[in-house]
Amino acid sequence: MYAAFTTLSRIRQMRRCNSPPKNLFLQASPPAAALGLPIPMSSAQTTAILEPDIHRIGREILARARTARPAPFELGWWQDRGMAWANQHQHLREGLFRFISLLPKQRASADVARVLRENVTANGDDLPFPLALAVDFVDDHSLHARLVARAARFAAERMAHSFIVGSTPPEAVAAVTRMRRRNMCFTLDILGETVRTTEEAEHGELIHLEMISALAQAAKDWPQNDQTDVAPFGILPTVNVSVKLSALSPDFSHDIAELDLGEVYRRLAVICRAARKHGVAINIDLEHDSLRAATFDIFKRLLSEPDLRDWADAGIVIQAYLRESRRDLDDLLAFSRRRGVPLAIRLVKGAYWDYETNLAAKHGRPSPVWSQKWQSDANYEALSRVLIENCDQLRPAFGSHNVRSIAHAIAAADSRGLPPRTIELQALFGMGDPLKTALVKMQQRLRVYSPMGAWVPGVAYLVRRLLENTANESFLRQSFLENADEDQLLLRPEQSIAIRGAE
Ligand SMILES: Cc1cc2nc3c(=O)[nH]c(=O)nc-3n(C[C@H](O)[C@H](O)[C@H](O)COP(=O)(O)OP(=O)(O)OC[C@H]3O[C@@H](n4cnc5c(N)ncnc54)[C@H](O)[C@@H]3O)c2cc1C
Structure with a gap:
């Protein structure tokens, strides 16, 4: 009985799928016409x-x-703040992402410390004071450097796990x-x-x-x-x-x-x-x-x-x-x-x-x-x-x-x-x-x-997600991190260029 009902409803829906459109896609022209496909009207129409x-x-x-949206006592709230902060400091953002992409290849804490120093400390002017102090080491083998390296690896792993x-x-x-x-x-x-x-x-x-x-x-x-x-x-x-x-x-x-x-x-x-x-x-x-x-x-x-x-x-x-x-x-x-x-x-x-x-x-x-x-x-x-x-x-x-x-x-x-x-x-x-x-x-x-x-x-996947979350053009960033105006977020793509100007 149920199977018969499903088959019947499937046939009905397929007919609807094939039914003439209400108000769209009225004309036909190549190359889709050659395939027997309906062709959309111009995008603007x-x-x-x-x-x-x-x-x-x-x-x-x-x-x-x-x-x-997450509340301040939830991890997601802090992640959003972290992303927003990374957005404002492009050099540091690039350095951080380079650090994360190189991290899996580093076994010893001293190697992690070196990669951190080369990519993050070098752009550390933008870091908040306590973090700038933490990554301010010279000897990668020092106890200080190795402790910071472990903390950095832990933080990167936590972030990775939010996407896994x-x-x-x-x-x-x-x-x-x-x-x-x-x-x-x-x-x-x-x-x-x-x-x-x-x-x-x-x-x-x-x-x-x-x-x-x-x-x-x-x-x-x-x-x-x-x-x-x-x-x-x-x-x-x-x-x-x-x-x-x-x-x-x-x-x-x-x-x-x-x-x-x-x-x-x-x-x-x-x-x-x-x-x-x-x-x-x-x-x-x-x-x-x-x-x-x-x-x-x-x-x-x-x-x-x-x-x-x-x-x-x-x-x-x-x-x-x-x-x-x-x-x-x-x-x-x-x-x-x-x-x-x-x-x-x-x-x-x-x-x-x-x-x-x-x-x-x-x-x-x-x-x-x-x-x-x-x-x-x-x-x-x-x-x-x-x-x-x-x-x-x-x-x-x-x-x-x-x-x-x-x-x-x-x-x-x-x-x-x-x-x-x-x-x-x-x-x-x-x-x-x-x-x-x-x-x-x-x-x-x-x-x-x-x-x-x-x-x-999965680090390549992780870095793609971080780049996406923090890209200037990202809709997620504009809508939820920057609270852009609703009407502007919903503008037609062709109109949004008129407002922002040609990039
Ligand atoms: C369920 C799921 C599965 C996915 N699977 C795949 C997959 O198999 N392969 C794959 O490649 N991606 C895949 N993606 C990733 C997807 O491509 C990105 O999430 C997506 O591009 C972000 O687009 P958006 O519409 O969410 O955001 P938006 O912020 O609206 O769009 C961002 C996208 O616009 C494009 N863009 C940014 N700047 C420019 C520019 N200057 N000029 C032209 N285009 C630009 C880029 O594609 C960028 O990713 C998947 C995403 C989801 C949600």
């Missing part, structure tokens, strides 16, 4: 129609989130179980990208398999939660795991042109087959631009294998900061149509902006990423609408802490007449917690990207 809803939804999210759900498999399982009780679902990420040796890659594969099996076992005791587990198009897997391909082969992070993709393909195939057997969903993360083509290629080849071509629980990422991202999305859409089974697509802006920009400048070639923040924001909105228009073939998920981007996705889905929770919202563990609370209260399906493992192999 479309968002003008959606604008009142975006502002209404955005204001509600901000109001709810601002009342859920657990160091061990049992800790991670307990953490995601608690998360589910708070009406949030998760995607587990196992820290340890960019492996250097075959042994590390082997370990990467094994730990993914171990976590898939441990979570699938734990999931048997989880009661179904309608807010997180039931979408209009069907019941979702309760366990979702994100995979970075650079964790599966030492070759994958090197010169991609020379690459033998065999190892990463073999390991990913083993992981996906185990996931399918256990009813677990897999999402492939996107990393640097140099790995993008190979990542899409492996993903599509694997999902074309005879035993995986009808698997509906696989997904991948699109990075809106890439100029090529619309082409990537059209290509995935065409692949999904050929395959005849929906793909989950997580739309993000992209976590490697500084890296891509600096690399392109170093080699004197055009950058693959947009140069101005509003361009990434505007592209994110345009791609959001393409995803929503094609929700019969793509399962849209929006990974962002930007209230304007989130409100735009919700408003676009509503205007299309989609039932609640056709789209999924995603956020990172340890970031934007008040925002998560607000979205859950608004009955959205919220998936939390939940890294697990030791912080040492």
